[in-house]
Amino acid sequence: MLMARTFGLIGYPLTHSFSKKYFTEKFEHEGVEGVSYELFSLENIGMLEQILHEHHNLKGLNVTIPYKIGVLKYVTDLDPAAAAIGAVNCLKINRETKTIKGFNTDAYGFEASLKPFLKSHHTKALIFGDGGAAQAVKYVLGQLDIPFLSVVRKKQEGSIGYDDLTGELLAEYTILINTTPLGTFPDIDACPEIPYAYLTPEHLAYDLIYNPEETVFLRRARLQGAQTKNGLEMLTLQAEKSWEIWNS
Structure with missing residues (x-):
């Protein structure tokens, strides 16, 4: 089934992921349909552009080691807390406005x-x-x-x-x-x-x-x-x- 909304995690390496297990079980337990959570293991942060290009339904990403600071160059807007911290671990992607807003939920x-x-x-x-x-x-x-x-x-x-x-x-x-x-x-x-x-x-x-x-x-x-x-x-x-x- 084609997923209406995809979310995921970027980082490297992603040998084990709390996030995928957590969100997959959350979607199942709460009956959230048409949604998936994927892992994107990026050897360098520049690979994010390809991920965004290939996954049109990608609406949000979590960011882990080592890209919480490096990902900032792809962010078009920053939540005030994330701006003060200077690092983000959550991205909200809006395809209509072509914006990526960075947050720090850590x-x-x-x-x-x-x-x-x-x-x-x-x-x-x-x-x-x-x-x-x-x-x-x-x-x-x-x-x-x-x-x-x-x-x-x-x-x-x-x-x-x-x-x-x-x-x-x-x-x-x-x-x-x-x-x-x-x-x-x-x-x-x-x-x-x-x-x-x-x-x-x-x-x-x-x-x-x-x-x-x-x-x-x-x-x-x-x-x-x-x-x-x-x-x-x-x-x-x-x-x-x-x-x-x-x-x-």
């Missing part, structure tokens, strides 16, 4: 899933990594008035290195957020190299990764008594927000 999903875990002593955050997902995290922390430091392998202005993480610093920064792919299936033994021995029950460790359910980062934090949260709820929330945007 920010919505992250904020909604983080807030219930915040306590009075969670006043400062460390963000591991500085890619597209990290930009959404920074935006949300800014909205919540939570100061943060970015921790990266190669120090730049405004960031620190992993070797700068001392017990004193970790006592002050009690929210730890992993935005790197370290620990993602199948490389499940990897994790950010931080001094886990300094973590305490005062800490909140949040990993944007959802597969595996508990990464090494989360496990090592939990064993120190820290509260932990993986990225599954964030992913579910951002997927639902994408669907809302595509149908608005």
Whole structure:
């Protein structure tokens, strides 16, 4: 059957996808007909033009690693939050007006899933990594008035290195957020190299990764008594927000 509307995910590599399974099951459970969700594994972002040309019924796309920033050059309009973040993970395609509007539903999903875990002593955050997902995290922390430091392998202005993480610093920064792919299936033994021995029950460790359910980062934090949260709820929330945007 010819689908009236197609949605999908672009990224590379797409070895496993939460999105396709989630949306396919959503369509089935909710009786949404004439709709499909496809995977478009693009070796380079320039291949997006061909996808748009070949799939005339394509109405919306989710964007994942490594194109959340690179895809901006194909966007004709930006949602204010996405403009402030400087990265998008959701595209709404309008064939009639020939426009592609960019949104960042990562920010919505992250904020909604983080807030219930915040306590009075969670006043400062460390963000591991500085890619597209990290930009959404920074935006949300800014909205919540939570100061943060970015921790990266190669120090730049405004960031620190992993070797700068001392017990004193970790006592002050009690929210730890992993935005790197370290620990993602199948490389499940990897994790950010931080001094886990300094973590305490005062800490909140949040990993944007959802597969595996508990990464090494989360496990090592939990064993120190820290509260932990993986990225599954964030992913579910951002997927639902994408669907809302595509149908608005």
